[in-house]
Amino acid sequence: MIPNHLKTILTAVLLYLFAATPVSAEDTDIKKVDAESTGVAVHVGKIFTCAGDPIADGTILIKDGKIEAVGTRKEIEVPQGYEVVDHSDQFAMPGLVEAHSHVGGSGDLNEMVYQTNPELRNWDQIIPHNDQLKVAIAGGVTTICYIPGSGTNMGGFGVLMKSGPGKPEDVIIRAPGVLKIAQAGNPERRGGETGSGRMGMNYVIRQQLMEGKYYVRQYDAFLKGKAKEPEFNLRLENFKPLFHREIPVVVHTQQYQVIQSTVRMLHDEMNLKVVIDHGTFDAYKIGRELAKRDIPVMAGPRAFQLDRERGQIVGIVNEYEKRGVKVLGVNTDAPVIPQEELFFQATMAVRFGWSEERAIRGVTIEAAKALMIDDRVGSLEPGKDADIVISTGSILDPRNYVKEVFIDGKSVYDTAKDRRRF
């Protein structure tokens, strides 16, 4: 994490950069792999499916944008007419899933007037395949959780989207995708209002959630014929999927004490699907409480910390691992860390003791589980979106690089045709 004042400056700088980000008129990056009429067979030296053991000398069949089959080259028979892509000396893995990103669109991140903004949504401002996302693809990132900022306690609803080209409706996986709540740090107010301290902030968040919960309950009772229809309230509509536990709340929360209040209020009391979306500093010390409740942690962006008692730098991801957190991953908070460096967050976690296998799962299937999109992305299994990263070796080793990326079965980045971007 970076200090608040620096973050404000950074955000301001980045907002300027967003305003100056050119987007090409004609997107020439869409390759003409027509996965809809014919299929594609990709031969790979090693496949990390993230759904079982790695496969040596494997083949992936793609059909209609989805994965048709995955297996060893011997097992898989390539149907007639399929285009064959030979990467038999490369590695394949699912496209990386970013759990906390701000680079999906125009940069309109914080609506700063009210402390809670459940009426806001950010998917009207997405810019598919923008310049940051193009580089992100070159880093293997195919799905991002694009969310409002942490300038207020409830920044609004975010969206889950692919990083590839297309119209907004083509790239959106789910909207509303998640709710963004920020519990401390950035949203602290110093203007003399309620909410300048943590008691006040949590009071404000809780009041807003109670209002939403009451609205959804009334509506549910109406659906069951037990109450009359509540007066429609557009402002509270997106609370419906939230309180129905169809979408999670991603929480800007860090430090032991703040995460205590996250667990107590958002999970235990409100019964929400909660994702700890920073969990930095000494917060890992509460890991056992998170593990007991199966609360996912997407740690970062800076996922290591000086433990004064031990007198050493510890990797917080491994500390959560040791305390039994199962759905565990990393995040970049892009552009705080550039979006394409998601893999490197996992690499650093491995440096501090996390296992390589868990790290690869952490940037794919575990992030997808946390965001509740593991039915679509995060592993290479039949029926899932054909989001595939081909790299020169394990993506965790910074000496390797991404050779080709497929999103929804289409090759969206190929170093053999494009220049190598990252």
Place this chain on the structure above:
Amino acid sequence: MAIVACVALPNTFADDNESSATLYKASKVYTMDGDPLSPGQVLVVDGKIKAVGKNVDLGGVDLGGVEAESVDLGDNSVLMPGLVDAYSQTPLSSTGMDEITSEVTLDFQAIHSIDWDKNALRRQLHAGTTTVNASPGTQNVMGGTAAIVKTMDHGETVLVENGAMLAAMCNDPASRNFSRSRPDTIYVRQPTNRMGVVWILRNTFDKAKRSTDKDTYTKLKESVAGERPLMMVSRMSYDIVTVGTLADEFGFKPILVGGEEAYKVKAELIERGYPLILKYDNPGTTRGAEGSELCWNNPGILAEAGLTFAIAGDNLLEKARFARRFGLDADVAMASITSTPAEIIGVSDRVGKIAAGYDADLIAFTGEPLELTTSIRWVMVNGKTTDHQKEN
């Protein structure tokens, strides 16, 4: 447009309110109503165009008992209709372009803020603009209704007094509110970014949809029902897409104003078929308002895509000249500042063409209108001409 009032005073055509008839003879007349006539003649009687043709036969026309004066404009002379600016704030007083005390001011009317004696307005008249859709600005989210007026004679001719509703689907209201320092709270109001703009629009449209209160949302309800034009200012590609999203949610058909990045989303625009009022800036810059990425051939690209658009703003003729230079077809360029804007804002029965029954709004040129070296000799509104030599 059943709801708009048409106020047209009959005595705007002559200095002394007496009948007059003049036959203008030019080497070429762009009628914008079929092919140009070469040579061509236009008969103006009492502020209206009475007849147009290669040779107008005065014997067959009722001139109200007066003798027709004949004016031969000479070699290389060209006539075209007075220009129609479909979106402008130039006529508004400098303190009255925007309402900034509230984000939604549906009942505010631009007509009450027009400065009829503004120099900037007179300059537009001399540059050929005879009709202008004077609109509230975008410093708040829903500014109110526009008025369509002539640029001469201090507002004696108001074509539409209480017309199109203006909404901002852009960052303008937000950038105005955003304090650029923390805390923001007590000094500003929503919106401070686009998410807030979208919310205020959705909330207002939703309230209008559900409201049984006749007065508050009447005009907006009319706009949603297609009885009153709805202009939405959007420049960035994603904001233009969002206009479509909102249109789907609330069931309206907007006129897009701005459209600087329309070339990026032409496929979406073709699907939707919204007419556009382009704010086309003269080249020399690569960035437009909000940092939009300008494409100098934006009009040409949209024309090839088959989209309907007007070019709007000050110095319309210069804009059309530049648009043509960067790829827009000359005929479309001419239409985009005359007949097309008239159609988009709903006054195509009176202005934008040289045809019998239309208002006598003309421009006399020394040559082809789109040539850079051509100059304007005079501009006519309702049969009255400017004296360019004296007034410029």
